[in-house]
Amino acid sequence: MSKKVTSQNKVPGNLLVVLQEAQTRLGCLSPEFMVELADSLDVPVNDVYEIATFYSFLSVKPLGRNVIRICKSLPCYLKNGQTIIDAVEKEIGIKPGETTTDDRFSFELTNCIGLCDRAPAMLINNDVHVDLTPRKISQILKKYK
Amino acid sequence: MPQAKIVLRNCGVIDAKRISTFLERDGFKALEKARREMTPEEVINEVKVSELRGRGGAGFPCGIKWEGARNSPGDSKYVICNADEGEVGTFKDRYILENDPFTLVEGLTIAGCAIGASQGYIYLRAEYHYLLDLLKDAIKQAKESGFLGGFDIDVYEGAGAYVCGEESALMESIEGKRGESRYRPPFPTVAGLWQKPTTINNVETLMNIPQIVLNGGGWYSQMGTERSKGTKVFSVSGDVTRPGVYELVLGSPLRELVEELALARDVKLMQIGGATGRILPYDMMDTPLAFEHILGAGAVTVFDESRDVIDIVRRTMEFLAEESCGKCTPCRQGTEAMAEIMERFCWGEGAKRDIKVLENLAETMMLSSLCGLGQAAPFAVVDTLKYFRGDYERRIRGN
Numbered sequence: 025m026s027k028k029v030t031s032q033n034k035v036p037g038n039l040l041v042v043l044q045e046a047q048t049r050l051g052c053l054s055p056e057f058m059v060e061l062a063d064s065l066d067v068p069v070n071d072v073y074e075i076a077t078f079y080s081f082l083s084v085k086p087l088g089r090n091v092i093r094i095c096k097s098l099p100c101y102l103k104n105g106q107t108i109i110d111a112v113e114k115e116i117g118i119k120p121g122e123t124t125t126d127d128r129f130s131f132e133l134t135n136c137i138g139l140c141d142r143a144p145a146m147l148i149n150n151d152v153h154v155d156l157t158p159r160k161i162s163q164i165l166k167k168y169k
Numbered sequence: 170m171p172q173a174k175i176v177l178r179n180c181g182v183i184d185a186k187r188i189s190t191f192l193e194r195d196g197f198k199a200l201e202k203a204r205r206e207m208t209p210e211e212v213i214n215e216v217k218v219s220e221l222r223g224r225g226g227a228g229f230p231c232g233i234k235w236e237g238a239r240n241s242p243g244d245s246k247y248v249i250c251n252a253d254e255g256e257v258g259t260f261k262d263r264y265i266l267e268n269d270p271f272t273l274v275e276g277l278t279i280a281g282c283a284i285g286a287s288q289g290y291i292y293l294r295a296e297y298h299y300l301l302d303l304l305k306d307a308i309k310q311a312k313e314s315g316f317l318g319g320f321d322i323d324v325y326e327g328a329g330a331y332v333c334g335e336e337s338a339l340m341e342s343i344e345g346k347r348g349e350s351r352y353r354p355p356f357p358t359v360a361g362l363w364q365k366p367t368t369i370n371n372v373e374t375l376m377n378i379p380q381i382v383l384n385g386g387g388w389y390s391q392m393g394t395e396r397s398k399g400t401k402v403f404s405v406s407g408d409v410t411r412p413g414v415y416e417l418v419l420g421s422p423l424r425e426l427v428e429e430l431a432l433a434r435d436v437k438l439m440q441i442g443g444a445t446g447r448i449l450p451y452d453m454m455d456t457p458l459a460f461e462h463i464l465g466a467g468a469v470t471v472f473d474e475s476r477d478v479i480d481i482v483r484r485t486m487e488f489l490a491e492e493s494c495g496k497c498t499p500c501r502q503g504t505e506a507m508a509e510i511m512e513r514f515c516w517g518e519g520a521k522r523d524i525k526v527l528e529n530l531a532e533t534m535m536l537s538s539l540c541g542l543g544q545a546a547p548f549a550v551v552d553t554l555k556y557f558r559g560d561y562e563r564r565i566r567g568n
Contacts, residue, residue: 038345080329
């Protein structure tokens, strides 16, 4: 406990911000990266790992170049969100939680993204896609290389 | 009761990218009034007189919160705007940020003046990253036009965690840590961000402030019910013809929102306040929307006759089990156990004793969870056991 308090006092700046920047730059917070960061800050690696694994927009495993996040919460579910999930699965041939072998897409399900008035909805990277139908999916995915 | 526009008065009227259009609508007049003609105590007093209560769901009186932070000793104080609306079915803050970021900047700056803070933060959820530039640009324009004076506003982005909408978890997150709720006391007004006196207000709460300062707290408190003054912005979604954002005077009946404005038909039940909200059956459609009845952060998800109650509750519990921060046992374990039991009911594999187990778990979680998430997590189960008990009994194995 005392070690943790000391280490927190030593952290220059903000660990979450450092991790967010690294996520954007590197696409993933690899074990090697986390160990190196912890060493450079002189904190236990767990101080880094516990943050990296808490937030859903941080990932400790490699992600594809584009991350698809389809909303699975009730308002989207009521508007046939499952058909969108099925359509994406069919289009890119992977299931939620997986990444395509060519690293083009990672596919995740997410909780409410606040687009319930335009459900079903998804985010690809930071782009919003709303009022989805299964037929729109292949056209939308084509834009992401 | 009529719709009224206080919070949304500029939405769809101004250009969210151009401060000049905001200034044409009395923009920053309230801030100038607060700075030049009023003492901080007078500003706080108007907010107290208005009886404005927090719009993020908990409904704490805003003026009392501000007074607490003002009176706490300390050289550095902070004001935070909570723009981490993650409650299922809530999108009003997104709509506000998209359409009128300037009023939010003005409201937050007034809050800073009132409590004696020179630094403000807006915590924006990661899912709203596409609004970041618009928000930062609004702050920049306000600053360059000289309206912020010595007050600084920084935007912190979340990284995807529902619990960070809870105020103490949010502050942990701004400090760069896991978003875990804190034990209280001490309350944020005494020891908040970096242990300094802090006020934290929802986007919509702060949107009310400029109009209260301009028109007086007495003007504001004429609207609404005895314990719920002013208006509330609602997010309506689900089985309705016109989903969207509506602002109504508090005390308006749920029916007006759901049937008259959003045009719902054949309603079976409504979930009000998202995953941690309450569930009401159709025959309670005339319940007034107010803190003393039912409100939350104003998310109203409508389910029609074709929907399965048990499935709705199961999905709600799965959400909460995923999003529990894990710090306290009743919430971490209780949400998991409830999700597991609900899944069995879904398959028609419930056991008779499960209903009693759910009731016991609910009581424990409500009494002993650390923060609002765990305390409110059992509501969907509790309410459906009350209004739709037959739906559970039919899913007991052998029935």
